[in-house]
Amino acid sequence: MSDTKDVILDYIKEEYLDDEDMELDFSSPLITGGIVDSFSMVSLKRFLETKYKIQIPDAKATPEAFDSVDNIIVLLKEFNVE
Amino acid sequence: MAYGTKEREFLKNELNGIKNDGIFKEERIICAPQNSEIDVVFPTGTDEKKVINMCANNYLGLSSHPDVIEAARKGLDHRGYGMSSVRFICGTQDIHKELENKLTKFLGTEDTILFPSCMDANAGVFEAFMNEKDVMIADRLVHASIVDGMRLAKAMTDTYKHSNMDHLEKKLILHKDKRLKLIITDGAFSMDGDLAKLDKIVELAEKYNALVFVDDSHSSGFIGKTGRGTHEHFDVVGKIDIITTTLGKALGGASGGCVSGRKEIVEMCRQKARPYLFSNSIAPVIVAASNKVIDIVTETTERRDKLEENTKFWRKGLTEAGFIIKDGETPIVPVMLFNAKLSQDFAKDLYSEGIYAIGFFFPVVAKGQARIRTQLSAAHDMVHLEKALAAFIKIGEKYEILHKTKEEIIEKYGS
Numbered sequence: 001m002s003d004t005k006d007v008i009l010d011y012i013k014e015e016y017l018d019d020e021d022m023e024l025d026f027s028s029p030l031i032t033g034g035i036v037d038s039f040s041m042v043s044l045k046r047f048l049e050t051k052y053k054i055q056i057p058d059a060k061a062t063p064e065a066f067d068s069v070d071n072i073i074v075l076l077k078e079f080n081v082e
Numbered sequence: 083m084a085y086g087t088k089e090r091e092f093l094k095n096e097l098n099g100i101k102n103d104g105i106f107k108e109e110r111i112i113c114a115p116q117n118s119e120i121d122v123v124f125p126t127g128t129d130e131k132k133v134i135n136m137c138a139n140n141y142l143g144l145s146s147h148p149d150v151i152e153a154a155r156k157g158l159d160h161r162g163y164g165m166s167s168v169r170f171i172c173g174t175q176d177i178h179k180e181l182e183n184k185l186t187k188f189l190g191t192e193d194t195i196l197f198p199s200c201m202d203a204n205a206g207v208f209e210a211f212m213n214e215k216d217v218m219i220a221d222r223l224v225h226a227s228i229v230d231g232m233r234l235a236k237a238m239t240d241t242y243k244h245s246n247m248d249h250l251e252k253k254l255i256l257h258k259d260k261r262l263k264l265i266i267t268d269g270a271f272s273m274d275g276d277l278a279k280l281d282k283i284v285e286l287a288e289k290y291n292a293l294v295f296v297d298d299s300h301s302s303g304f305i306g307k308t309g310r311g312t313h314e315h316f317d318v319v320g321k322i323d324i325i326t327t328t329l330g331k332a333l334g335g336a337s338g339g340c341v342s343g344r345k346e347i348v349e350m351c352r353q354k355a356r357p358y359l360f361s362n363s364i365a366p367v368i369v370a371a372s373n374k375v376i377d378i379v380t381e382t383t384e385r386r387d388k389l390e391e392n393t394k395f396w397r398k399g400l401t402e403a404g405f406i407i408k409d410g411e412t413p414i415v416p417v418m419l420f421n422a423k424l425s426q427d428f429a430k431d432l433y434s435e436g437i438y439a440i441g442f443f444f445p446v447v448a449k450g451q452a453r454i455r456t457q458l459s460a461a462h463d464m465v466h467l468e469k470a471l472a473a474f475i476k477i478g479e480k481y482e483i484l485h486k487t488k489e490e491i492i493e494k495y496g497s
Contacts, residue, residue: 018243039220039232039239046256 004081008069011047016040026069041066048072054079104422105445110438116145116335118461122438133438134466136456138335141304141413142385143461145335149378150371157370165363169196170352173363181369184376185340189302189310189327190319193348196369198361200299200328200339201227206355207295207324207341208235208264216262219253221245221278223271225297232266244271247282254290263292264324269312270300273447273455275414277305280316293323299339300414303332303379304386323347329368334375338364385460389413392458392467399471404484406491413458416442417474418451420488421495425452428477435473450497 005026013024016035030036036044045061048054056079065075076082100106110124116138121130144150157177167173178196185194197203204227208218216237220228223244232239240257242250250265257263265287267278280296287294298311306314313322324347329338341351351358364372379385393413400407406418419425425441432439432454443452456470478484483491 037241039229040222040241042238042240043253043256 004076005069005073007051008048008072012036012044012069015043015047026073028069029067030069031063031067036066038063044072048076052076052079052081054081104426104443116140118143118459118463118466120438124433131433131436133433133436134462134470135459136437136439136470138457138459139300139331140335140459140461141332141389141457142379143459144332144375144378144385147378150334150374153374154367154371157367161366161370163367164365167363168359168361169363170359175363175366175369177366177369177373178363181373181376182340184373184380185342188376188380189325189342190313191322191325191342191344193345194340194342195348195351195355195358196364197339197341197355197358198364199330199337200297200326201230202357202361203326203339203341203355204228204231204297205234206231206357207326207347207351208232208237209356210354211347211350212237212262212264214238215260216264217257217260218264218266219250219257219292220266221268221271223273224266224268225272225299228266228268228297237262237264245276245279247279247286250283251286251290254286254292258290263290264295265292266295267297268300269296269298270305270412270414272300272414273416273442274408275410275412275416275455276408277301277312277315277410277412280312280318280322284316284318284321287321294321295324295326296322297326299326299328299331300412302327303375304389305412308383309379309386329364329372329375333379334368334372336368336371338368338372389458389460392460392462395464395467396456396458396471399467400474403471403475403478404486405474405478406488408453415456415458416453417456418453418488419483419495420450420452420492420497422452424481424483424491424495425454428454428481431477431480432473435476437470437473450492 044066045056049056065071110122112120112122113130114121118135119132120135122133123130161175161177165173182194182196208231213236217240218232218237219240219242221244222241240253242253254263265283270277283294296312301311303309305312313319324341324343326341329336341348396415400417408416419428422443425443429439429441439454439456441454
């Protein structure tokens, strides 16, 4: 699971951060912290679906579920991604 | 009564929160026609003060041009004051169609539809022809009205890093399965004054079978050698599928906007765009004046040429004086101060010196990117710009920021 966490964190850094000095960890608030806006969340959802070969229903792709890497890991467990 | 003490207190607290965050907006009262020099009352209750205006979108100086005012008068005499109707019921006059045709020709597109504002054009256009099967991929710095328009549409949304073509390409690959893929960008970005890389965007659009949308509100009338806009500047006239723009900036400065582009998309707007369907026609007086404005900018490039010269003088003057400005070639010239309080203090001091410019800081711009945004106009004469430059230098010296690096300014004032 720590591999999965790292993969997701790396993707978020690459995709959303312009400032390389900005620190981000597994519990950093992504949506409420203004790092990922609601428009850009689709990239993260599509990345997860492609990477782990799953389909996340829109009803489960909520701002809360995507608000940190830790939260995303909880969501992925529902799809048996470890 | 539903609006009681509890509700009033709640909203007072909300307003106090805005004040405490330092983002409470106050209007400066102008007691003169819009121009390079205006009489301003600020703060409320103080005497009128004559200042040089460095913050209007009056790029071509047409807002108070005598020929435009005369055309407005004639429009009032011949076509009346108001239409009391939306366009498709009984709100379309011959002069509305004349203006749409002139804009089509001026922008080099297939067709045009007027909206009450460009904000309305952006609010209506996406929803009018895109749905769940489609994707909108926007530059992360597009104007707020585009963001609102995208929210109203049912199509999937995504973004790419500002002007980052590699990132845009990744997004086009990611969404290759979608029916319509629309790349969305401003032509000139209003806060940084830089231009979208339209030539590269068009290349990517052709490679990945995507459409291109450009909001050219801060370009129409003066970017490009004959002022047609960013598509002329990048030699991609005819390759932009949708252009939205405003009549409220360079093109007269009153109000009104349009969607111009592929005729089927324009027709979809006529059938389905809600701000077009459910909002009044642009008033005849504005339409008549706008027709004159398009005639003026079509007949001569004199005003955009003067604006270009003013812009060169201003950018060179600020740079040589030791200010950090955002690179570019547009008449939007941000003077970087990085610190929010410094930007406010600097603007206040400028006003004392008779120069009217506004400081912008987070959340309008990114944290640590506070600045004074200056905007040039063809209405500025050299005497205005020399006076404004002298004031900038005087205040720059006061705060000891001239010939300093970004890091040195941040070290002194914080970010």
